[in-house]
Amino acid sequence: MKKMVIEGGVPLRGEVAISGSKNAALPLLAAAIMFDDSNNELFNVPDLKDVATIRQLLVSIGAEIKDEGDRVVINTSCINKYEAPYDLVKTMRASVLVLGPLLAKYKRARVSLPGGCAIGARPIDFHLKALALLGADITMDHGYVEATAEKLKGAEISFPIPSVTGTENAIMAATLAEGTSIIKNAAREPEIDDLILALCNGGANIKRVEPSTIVIKGVKKLNRLSHFIMPDRIEAGTYMAASAITKGEVVLKNINAVHLRSVIDKLEEAGAKIRIISPSSLMIKGPKVIRSVDISTAPFPGFPTDMQAQMMALMAVSSGLCVITENIFENRFMHVAELRRLGANIKACNNFAIVKGTDHLSGTEMMATDLRASASLILAGLVAHGITEVSRIYHLDRGYEAMEKKLASLGAIISKVDAATPSNDNEVANENILAEKYM
Ligand code: UD1
Secondary structure, eight states: OEEEEEEOOOOOEEEEEOOBOHHHHHHHHHHGGGGOOTTEEEESOOOOHHHHHHHHHHHHTTOEEEEETTEEEEEOTTOOOOEEOHHHHTTOGGGGGGHHHHHHHHSEEEEEOOOOBTTBOOOOHHHHHHHHHTTOEEEEETTEEEEEOSOOBOOEEEOSSOOHHHHHHHHHHHHTSBSEEEEESOOOOHHHHHHHHHHHHTTOEEEEEETTEEEEEOOSOOOOOEEEOOBOHHHHHHHHHHHHHTTOEEEEESOOGGGGHHHHHHHHHTTOEEEEEETTEEEEEOOSSOOOOOEEBOSTTSBOGGGHHHHHHHHHTSSSEEEEEOOSOTTOOHHHHHHHHTTOEEEEETTEEEEEOOSOOBOOEEEOOSHHHHHHHHHHHHHSBSEEEEEOTHHHHHHOTTHHHHHHHTTOEEEEEEOOOOSSHHHHHHHHHHHHHTO
């Protein structure tokens, strides 16, 4: 097991290249199932643990995947199993994204129920209702969802609240259904439009006719998947927050500035100077004094829940008082207790956190609890006095490509080192339980 060791206090300077989007890569890899081609290809695939997990899942159902230079080649013509086993789904809920494609292409899928996760219960009822409306017969058996259909038929699906992966599963299933489907109250996240673009380039007929309405005219067959994955807007936002918290000056390359609007607006409100250099690059200069700003998470184009923890670290060293409201997940404040150990003044109650900025965080040992919480602890460590150690950083590897290397290239004093080996069987067991629960 590894931990991150950071010596705080260095303003970040230089250029950082943002990787391909995790949340776009996962549905795109799942979508490859529907193409039945030996030469599907994806470019700009990030090297992340979650991506490795979905690749492992595709291989376990018979696909062949290889890396060839900057492209990942996926042969899905040899799929011969239709099951996502518990061992994989429990480590990554997004494994549920194979449900729609398997059902669309093979009319059958058996996918383990993901169970709860560190940030909330996160049910998949919307996914299942959408697939049932498209004609799937869905049963539960021994913790697995079993979905079968003689054929899928176009339907009107209306989500009670927008769900990102729910919308993706519904789009993928409807793509090969007979007739027209309409998805209302669809999620508006750019990763969904990246998926739509890739599917349409491969022969699908999908249009976002209004911001929250997507119309899919089913096609009999798709051709070949070939797509360059969009940049990771959450990784970009995290480096912007890192630049702001250290009062540094950083140029981000390989971004899509349009996707970052709500994050840019909040950071500017907090006093950062941001210059869009081109559609794919921007410069951010941290403020001398970080102003407090209230933050309230919302579905896109609102402020992303996946940036809430990182902004809380920034607000922890702001000049005043602010309220951070988490509206998407019910248990997404686990970083609060850890940030307080550094000296942050934060009180959380229900889905609110009140943050009173301080000018002094002092480095200590902390424990990461989920992906974005881990990033917030690293950001706080970058500005804390002395040494900060963050353990359980396997969470970070799920969603940040070579974070310590990218931060070090910007001048941060940071390294990934071996953590002490647990000293007895109980500790080993605890580590294993936590590793699974929080992945
Ligand atoms: C996706 C993102 C995740 C991000 C989240 C919200 C991926 C792989 N993950 O997760 O990084 O934090 O969007 O932007 O893209 N809900 C239900 N029933 C369902 C589905 C969702 O009640 O069947 C609820 C959830 O509990 C949550 C809300 O809907 O409160 C939105 O969740 P959703 O958009 O589905 O999140 P994910 O797609 O799992």
